[in-house]
């Protein structure tokens with residue numbers, strides 16, 4: 124039903140378009156052209172201007188050829204660095220990059236599968252309900268693009284976000300909430316040789332606080348991590364400023380709250396103990412969600428997966444996606460596994476067979 128050659132060509136073309144976060148312009152232009160060619164009306168919001176990028180989220184709409192509730196399909200247009208100058212090629216059963224960049228299958232596999240699915244629907248005159256497509260920017264920057272999306276523009280109440288690793292057929296029904304912590308320890312500078320007792324080392328404060336924190340795997344639902352610490356100074360001065368960036372995630376909002384409070388409390392008590400201070404800023408990145416088996420996108424994607432003959436598996440994820448924002452705004456949405464592997468590395472790859480299955484999954488979800 125789907126055209127494998129065409130799908131592979133679309134995928135490789137999209138991978139070769141430069142599209143790092145906030146530089147999605149060429150990708151947005153290409154996708155707008157493709158969607159208009161398929162009969163969609165396409166608008167672009169002003170998220171690019173708001174976040175300092177050169178493109179906004181694309182929102183596309185196509186009337187149904189049969190009655191039915193509108194369906195939303197969504198992917199992100201950006202990819203992580205190094206994602207410029209990607210040279211995709213087929214090697215054996217896989218599509219890979221040349222090893223100097225990521226492949227960009229995350230999320231070009233989703234983009235290409237949606238385009239192929241829509242192309243099949245249009246050229247074969249297959250009856251379909253109204254369709255909405257959202258292609259977001261800056262997903263890789265903590266879901267910034269979808270955070271700025273005006274969800275009142277979306278009428279669908281059943282969404283499919285093509286944006287997860289794992290074999291086609293796996294459906295993400297649960298995702299964590301994430302918070303980021305930015306902290307700056309402030310101590311007191313002093314000559315490190317003549318009068319170190321007059322100084323308070325911000326580096327020591329940060330180090331002590333980190334060693335006292337509970338980090339990494341907290342429980343089956345909760346994680347926490349220090350991403351970076353920065354302090355810079357000559358060795359002959361007691362360093363008086365040290366900043367630290369951390370995150371915590373949990374499927375359970377209360378556990379997340381407890382973990383974040385624990386980390387912040389530890390920083391404050393260490394600062395007080397050592398005679399310094401700490402300024403802390405907490406940023407809630409995105410909310411968690413959990414869908415049950417009766418939810419329309421869960422049921423619909425599972426039935427469609429069964430029809431293309433792949434095993435169906437419901438799973439939680441430890442990461443966020445645009446689906447966090449959709450669900451939080453009253454648009455139930457699952458994340459579909461796209462079959463790509465080793466994402467966010469230069470070894471990223473996707474099996475041709477998985478890409479083919481993904482496009483067929485899209486068609487089956489639409490026609491189901």
Ligand SMILES: [Zn+2]
Pocket residue numbers: 199229230262286287
């Ligand atoms: Zn992704």
